[in-house]
Amino acid sequence: MTNIVTRKSITFINNQTPATITESSLDLDTCYKETEIVIEVYAAALNPVDLGFQKLTFAKISNSKPKGIGEDYSGVIIRKGVKVAPIWGIGDQINGLYTHFYGEQGTLSNYLILDPSQHPAIGHIVSKSTPATINEEIDVDDDDDDGNGKKKNSEFVKNAAWPVVFGTAYQSLFGQGQIWNKDSMVLVFGASTSVANCFVQIAKNQLHIGTVIGICSSKSMEQNQQVGFDYTIPYDEGEGFIANLRDLMKTPEFIGKKFDLIFDSAGTSEFYPVMDEFLKPRVENSYYVTAVGPRTPVEYTPKEILSLYSLSAPIRTYNPWRKFNYKGIFGTPNKSYMDLAARMISLGRYVPKIDSVYQFEKFEEAFDKLRSGKAKGKIVIQIKE
Ligand SMILES: NC(=O)c1ccc[n+]([C@@H]2O[C@H](COP(=O)([O-])OP(=O)(O)OC[C@H]3O[C@@H](n4cnc5c(N)ncnc54)[C@H](OP(=O)(O)O)[C@@H]3O)[C@@H](O)[C@H]2O)c1
8 A cells, every 4th residue: 555645835936936835746655764754744833034045045046946945843753764763753743943955845844854863953742831822812722632642733833833943042042151140131132032032931931040131112011021021121212222221221220230141133233333331341251142143123135134144243253353252143953952942841931932823725824924023923834733
């Protein structure tokens, strides 16, 4: 008996062609190598980089093959090669981050084939202690088990939502050898982003950092304080966020204090001329860390996307005369943040935030929401109903 299935994937060809659903045949018994597993994908989350990749695919210099989209996934292992480590078994419910550069397959597909040793950001879905916070009215209940030992679809949605953003936040906090305690001070630009949502939960609930201040729109201030920010400052009121930050730092609690880490998760260059005023001296291992580069927030033009990879980044990073430590984060796949997130979820210390869930066929609406730059949490596409 053959096990030929239809593989449905969301793909694009170049930046002149819209993303579309493409179909192909997949023989489940022969499609994988000895070192690979086949995952039936239940849910996959969108990330701004998915838009970025397509925008950078100029028709004149790219080939005409369909290219897969998506990096975050959750699902069930349905086949495994003989050389796959015993930790991964048929029927295991897993999630992870599948990195690819214009690969043929992305995670926005009902099947994903990968070698777990080459894609180490992979883990087993853990039992919950808290449901994900979801903005819109979506049927996600508190009970993660369907009574037969299988995760409910809501658990797959929740666990597709975090690998990329949690990993980025993790590397921003752990990657520079900084030591955290109750006296540490951290400032986050872009407090409402999904990356910052993970960041503040790790900072407060796991590392017990004393003060985490977030900069966001005035309408998001209260919500971000509920997630864990000790203070929030608006970027859209008064003379702008630098002036608003100055006002806060003049209050008795902060007089004479500076930050150990300024983390940019939205894209700004406004700190560069005033870094000394807010960031502790370099010798104290203080850092300016960016996941975005100095681009305008939530714009996705090729020039802006490339800014994190621009010439100014190595100069800021390696120039021996630099005035402050600078680090650009590039979301390297890593098992340690998958394990930390799983532990934090099971202890109720990390609750993934989901903006909205879309059916596979409605992927265009999901991309429109991502493009709006207004999502409050992750946008997830449910692939297996
Ligand atoms: N380097 C890496 O490895 C890596 C990995 C993941 C993501 N990223 C990048 O990190 C950034 C955040 O990604 P994400 O998925 O977390 O974003 P996201 O969840 O889509 O962020 C949406 C939020 O951005 C905020 N925002 C919009 N305009 C803003 C502005 N002018 N200033 C400050 N905040 C603004 C909005 O909240 P308000 O209500 O506050 O406006 C909105 O809710 C993206 O640029 C993404 O490309 C990088």
